[in-house]
Amino acid sequence: MGTRTIIILSDAMLCHEAFIEKGAIFAGRPRENPTRNIFSCNKFTVNSAVYGLEWRSLRRNLVQNMLSSSRIKEFHSIRSQAMDKLIDRLRAEAKANGGVVSVLKNARFAVFCILLRMCFGIEMDEETIEKMDLITKNVLITLDPRIDDFLPILRPFFGKQRKRALQVRKQQLENITPFIQQRRVALRNPGSNNSAMRFSYLDTLFDLKVEGRNSAPSNSELVSLCSEFINGGTDTTATVLEWGIAQLIHNPNIQSKLFDEIKSTVGDRTVEEKDVENMKYLQAIVKEVLRKHPPTYFLLTHAATEATTLGGFNIPIGANLEVFLPGISEDPKIWSNPEKFDPDRFYIGKEDADITGVTMVKMIPFGAGRRICPGLTMATVHIHLMLARMVQEFEWTAYPPNSDIDFSGKFEFTVVMSNTLKSRIKPRGDTR
Template sequence: MDLIDLVILISGLIFLCLWWRYSSTTGGGPKNLPPGPRGWPLVGNLVQVILQRRHFIFIVRDLRKKYGPIFTMQMGQRTMVIVTSSQLIHEALVQRGPEFASRPPDSPIRLVFSVGKCAINSAEYGPLWRSLRRNFVTELITPTRVKQCSWIRTWAMESHMKRLNSEAFDNGLFVEVMSSCRLTICSILICLCFGAKISEERIKHIESILKDVMLITSPQLPDFLPILTPLFRRQMREAKELRKRQMECLVPLIRNRKAFVEKGQNPNSESEMVSPIGAAYVDSLFGLEPTGREQLGEQEIVTLCSEVISAGTDTSATTAEWAMHHLVLNQEIQEKLYKEIVAAVGKDGLVKEEDVEKMPYLDAVVKETLRRHPPGHFLLSHAAIKDTELGGYSIPAGVHVEFYTAWLTEDPDMWSDPGEFRPERFLEGDGVDVDVTGTRGVKMVPFGAGRRICPAWSLGILHINLLIARMVHAYKWLPVPGAPPDPTETYAFTVVMKNSLKAVILPR
């Protein structure tokens, strides 16, 4: 540790001591916060969590049993109010949606990639967020736009099936599900964003960089003890270097598309640009002037397009893999789904987008997958726009309000045999009429709820349904002999399989 680091550390400790002394004397803000575990001086519950060497969700489950459906943790300088009950989640996100629709402050590393929170997910609740979200919904997920861009999914699905054939031939009939699904979803989203068809190698390069962005922006020690941020200069340098690489791989797509739009060219299957002018998300960003900001530049456009690609790729591919995991393990469910698909399109037909909308059992399989394996155990952090209350407790403006939604899908009071994978529950049982948007009530909210619900959730469901229907229609999926699927979870940006699913595929 050099001299400047030592000075920073000593200054930080002095500041924390004064801050703790103030907090101990004054209570550190509004009284009547939800109850929670007593913390240590200076660091609150942060070191206690680290020393347990368990994933945070297991600690939250234990604290829920002790303190009830809403409790507080003091993680360094970050106050976290954790909400776990269906009633309180629905009250906060739906009934009083605008009050809890903001975001807490971002860490310095996150701000590098969000360009000062100029992103739909991270923008504070207000004019900027409304402008960005309204533009996204209008330009990417209206029924007219979805139908106009259906050819992109047709192209990507054809490539997906060819890739499975090739991989099975090379590996001796078995394939790895996740890598192929990620590549397919990523290629769809890149084409939707930039109106371009690019090579698989280039797609993999973009996917790899955006995955690194998600990893480097995950919570780190300075997020909880900002006073120590100067000690993490190396991490900040790495973040800036990664941002440079992110710009280098996406800016050429932006510039090529902009030149294409300015010249008023027609799409050409022999060139990179294949979507007509106005059909790519980035087209709408070139002249956009969101409320409160000037016209968007390349930095902001890279951030917004990266957000679409990253969020859509991980959640959709992860859900598809978990669904196939259960279909491999339960051949009866797989056969029932196959019969529904054949009844809709025939044995030798082609599954189209309008077909999957008429497959109730497919819908039930996907919903049960989202119930058993929600993409995240927590929603993205929320914040109250002003001092308010929830569940009879004070919620100060700006604190991190964390909604632990995975518990809902495990609650035996809400679901019968919640640990079982049983799609039929959504056809005749406790899943009938469940609203996955949480509007009518909260039993499962895989995409969030209220003002901050994922705006592209219906598009994600379409991609998942198409992937599963195409794969089950074309192949019978079986366990690899001697190596059954491993259900162990691990926690990245989404909750993923620790060991990627490998399965034997036999042509139908």
């Protein structure tokens, strides 16, 4: 495609060979459009960094200090508060709209609030959150693929787009840098009122020692790293929840069975994170949603760091690998009735899949190998808890009533439903 050699994989065995057996060779990233480099600070983020010392330092810091199982558990109170806010927002919206709510918008807001608190360590008012959310969306829109990604010769014709990107980056820096400065001052003055702010991702970045360089990250680099942390987990998680609720509406028997499991597990009290471990049907539903509706059609592009072979074919250095996920997760050679949404395939043990792809690739919604999404554990915690709370509190039905769900998708950074899901909700126990 243009100046790029692109290889599209849709075969499970080839993906395992590329990302597990030859993981180091295919752990590179492609050359990026200069517009993207504006936002990544010349590839100074975990996802964009060149495979090597800098990438290892950034990823190790993120995983060890923020995304380990023990660290994730420390933020459980933040998630609990966000879940209560989510339920309150759904109730208020339903009351104002005859019981009808928007699934994606509310799910996205809840996840965004959690990640903001984890990233900056402070609670923001709703106006600030919405402003930050708008900036985030503008960045994602600006980063949409363009034809000059593949034909650099056309870049002179995209001057307006580059100018717009610089404006968006300026807004991003102007809005996020003050939070960075406030945090830096608070940490230097532990006796101040701000000292009560909880631990955050930003705290781990101020004095981060990155192999191969002598200086700590600059403010611009801190903005890029914080934005990556927030962006990476917001739309992907919210998208999975929208598809999940759509499937529960389309399959009311599955929704009823899930509610029964929740009821038998926690009784009348509110679902907590620790309860999820005992909800095998909930886990099966989430796994089936991830199989049937991975957040994106394609993984982030990989690139060969050296000349090699794949499936017996010669692969030149720098060749880009694109993985078409539905080609694997709906492959009839490795799944029975792959077109059917069937949590029982996991619940009663008819089939199973390691979503990390280490033992065998059957579904890899978070990627596989050395550049697997580091937020996998956190994302699954959020999805399980949010879905459980939403089903515990409300019965979800189609809107308009008795209408069919349109399961076609469209690409908007993630793969969202072509028609944004609206649902009529009824509080559990409400007999009206």
